[in-house]
Amino acid sequence: GAGVSQSPRYKVAKRGQDVALRCDPISGHVSLFWYQQALGQGPEFLTYFQNEAQLDKSGLPSDRFFAERPEGSVSTLKIQRTQQEDSAVYLCASSPRLDRSNYGYTFGSGTRLTVV
Amino acid sequence: GQNIDQPTEMTATEGAIVQINCTYQTSGFNGLFWYQQHAGEAPTFLSYNVLDGLEEKGRFSSFLSRSKGYSYLLLKELQMKDSASYLCAVSEGGGFKTIFGAGTRLFVKA
Numbered sequence: 700g701a702g703v704s705q706s707p708r709y710k711v712a713k714r715g716q717d718v719a720l721r722c723d724p725i726s727g728h729v730s731l732f733w734y735q736q737a738l739g740q741g742p743e744f745l746t747y748f749q750n751e752a753q754l755d756k757s758g759l760p761s762d763r764f765f766a767e768r769p770e771g772s773v774s775t776l777k778i779q780r781t782q783q784e785d786s787a788v789y790l791c792a793s794s795p796r797l798d799r800s801n802y803g804y805t806f807g808s809g810t811r812l813t814v815v
Numbered sequence: 816g817q818n819i820d821q822p823t824e825m826t827a828t829e830g831a832i833v834q835i836n837c838t839y840q841t842s843g844f845n846g847l848f849w850y851q852q853h854a855g856e857a858p859t860f861l862s863y864n865v866l867d868g869l870e871e872k873g874r875f876s877s878f879l880s881r882s883k884g885y886s887y888l889l890l891k892e893l894q895m896k897d898s899a900s901y902l903c904a905v906s907e908g909g910g911f912k913t914i915f916g917a918g919t920r921l922f923v924k925a
Contacts, residue, residue, distance in 0.1 A: 732912065741819075741902050741915035742858065742867025755912060790857060803848055804913070 701725075704793050711813045712781045720810045722791030725726060730794040731774050732804060733766055735787045742790055762803035781814045788812070791806045819916035821903050826922045827893055835888045835919045837903030845906040848913060849877050849888045852900045861901075878879070890921075898923045 712718050724731050730749055734742035735758075744758040750771040754789070763781075767773040768774040778785055788811050792804035816839040827833040839847070846865040850858035864870055864879035864886060876889040888901055900918040906913065 734915075739917075741904075741917045743915060744912050747912050758912075803850065803863060806859070808857050812817035 703791055703793050703805050705789075706808035707806065707810060709811050709813075710815060714782060715780050715781045715813055716814075717777065718781055718812065720778075720789050720812070721797070722774045722793075722807060724772065724774070724791070724793030725795075725805055726772075728793035728795050728805075729771075730796060730804075732792045733774070733776050733792075734790040734792065735760075736737060736790055736809070737787045745776070745789075757770050778812075781812075783814050786812055786814045819903055819905060819914065821901075821916045821919045823917070824920045824922070826924060829893055829895060829923055832889065832891050832909050833893060833895050833921065834899050835890075835903075835921065837886045837888070837916060838902070839884050839886070839905050839916075841884075841905055841907060841914075843907045844881065847877075847886050848902075848904040848906065849875075849878055849886075850902040850904060851916075852902060852918065854899070858902055860886075893923050895923050895925070897921065 706721045732747050733745040736742045746756040746766045747754050748768040757787045763779045788809040790806050790809045792806045794804050795804050821837045837845050848863050849861040851861050853859040862877040864877050871879045872893045874891045902918045903916040904913045
């Protein structure tokens, strides 16, 4: 597609509910990143994929967070047993380069998750 | 680990010039980015510096000093639409991820 597409745009979940957030990167982009952005803060790194391989998941806050990209294109971020502190905007970004990115990422519009 | 510092808020006047500073400490360095983020929207890429010096792109310029761990974003001929958050971000040595600062909220007044 022309840009990075994320769905849903907004999600309200009851505490304890599982959620799945989808990211459709720009076609052909090798690298895919997930970030979490709290209100008034910068994006916080969660995890990184190169094609289907998850090369870095050091930013995932707990084992309730899980991400996958099984065919090297669409990615899903799953949060199990959501808690109120999970409320944030979840941003997906993609890049065509394998590693050294000498230009920026293209971000999607994000999914705003509210846990009530 | 990474530590990125930038001012929380700045205010400037339409038509003026503003400089947003960023200092960073990193265990490895593979480039510094500036992004613009309007409220409720995704960050958009503005500039990238990997070597010392000034990179100019229209009304926006970005400077880097690797020895000082310092960068700035210079915005000239400010317009009302430049009111946004400006995020300083550093790519770590392996180049696999970019770490963002908390952002500087710029308010442009008439």
